[in-house]
Amino acid sequence: MNKTTNIVTAFNGVLKTFVKGNEYKSSPPVGPPDDLAILSNEELESLQETTFGENLGNDYSYYSISIIEEPAPKKVPLPTIDDLQSINVCGIDGSNQRVERSAFYFILARAAIVEFRYSIDNQKPYFYNKLLDKNAVVWVDGNVFKEDIKLQTIPLLPNSNILNELQKDNELPFLVKYSPETVDKSPASHALGWAVKLQQALELECLKFIPTNIETVCIKDGPLFSTSISPQETIDGLNPIFQWKNQVLISSSKRVKDSRLLVEALQSNVSLRNYWFPNQNITDQTIKHVSTDSILLPRILSPGYRTPLMEAVPRSRRAVVAVKGGEPRLTPLTCYYLSRHKPHTYIRIEIPKFMWERGRERVEKAISIVAWQHELGHKAPLVQVTADMRCQLGYEKDILEKQTLFYLYKNGLNFPEDY
Secondary structure, rough: EEEEOOHHHHHHHOOOOEEOHHHHHHHHOOOOOOOOOOHHHHHHHHHHOOOOOOOOOOOOOOOEEEOOOOOOOOOOOOOHHHHOOOEEEEEEEEEEEEEEEOEEEEEEEEEEEEEEEEEEOOOEEEEEEEEEEEEEEEEEEOEEOOOHHHOEEEEOOOOOHHHHHHOOOOOEEEEEEEEOOOOOOOOHHEEEEEEHHHHHHHHHHHHHHHOOOEEEEEEEEEEOOOOOOHHHHHHHHHHHHHHOOOEEEEEEEEOOOOOHHHHHHHOOOHHHHHOOOOOOOOOOOHHOOOOOHHHHHHHHHHOEEEOEEOOOOOOHHHHHHHHOOOOOHHHHHEEEEEOOOOOOOOOEEEHHHHHHHHOOHHHHHHHHHHHHHHHHHHOOHHHHHHHHHHHOOOOHHHHHHHHHHHHHHHOOOOOOOOO
């Protein structure tokens, strides 16, 4: 993985491998070499799924949904001073940017870890952040680069495990390719797919850097299961948390407008329907036409409360927790929390099941700390908001865009602007 200062300069060698304009124009149109990794149909289709990997076009996005607590909304107490004594609160977030041309795409991806350490023993407030960067070149037009590009990149072979490749700690960009022999023929979709895949892999890689010598609540942005990397890569990426003792991983997302977990829970559980909406004549047909959980939540939760934890896995991520070949301990337990502050905002929280089974009091404390951080951050937990600010790549994209235009002009490669 690149050091932060090298995320743009890592492309220096690539920029010098552009062919001359006259050579490019005189060459017959061809695609990139065959011996490079491409996105699978499943990975491309994941771009059309919701934030939480719920399948499109199916009547039910989840397998069986079960409530593991009493159905009554649960008040979330804010942590006391003693709760925050010498505790570490971490946030993980990621972003990506793309320099786009019809013949190639340059990808910048970054994940950030931010730590807030709290203490009441006259210790100074502790703030720490770490950035993990990685780049990629998506080769679309086989004529635009010289063969030397393979010496200035890390060519990914077909079916490469992205996490294994990240661990090699090479500063050169990955080299991958576009293939029209997929469900989505758009090169821009392939570039987006690779960008999201890299970002989500980096976010999982951050888990290796979470301190295990202090009580820690780690808040990872988005769903527990990343939607753009394979089930096996998801399992591999989450593997470090099985060694944690006094640490809790919580995935938190403010993007709940497309979620239908509660909608489907009510469709399959009449007693829950009658509990939450007594004497309102709610039927299967009524619930079926509710668009998202965000329509239901104001009728269920009061400020400072959360829904009961529910055990459910999106069908598209079922392989992650399958008994054969998967890891059932990672089954997510999910709830929603409604902020005390105004304007009120929701976050969706997911926790690995084994952490709940190993220590419910520790998880309840972690949820209260996430709620407290959310009150401070308003739109999301404060440490998560800070990590989001640290991982942005707009400045780096602007520099790389200008450098790319210079080398294209220098080589006489005058591609038309594509809006």
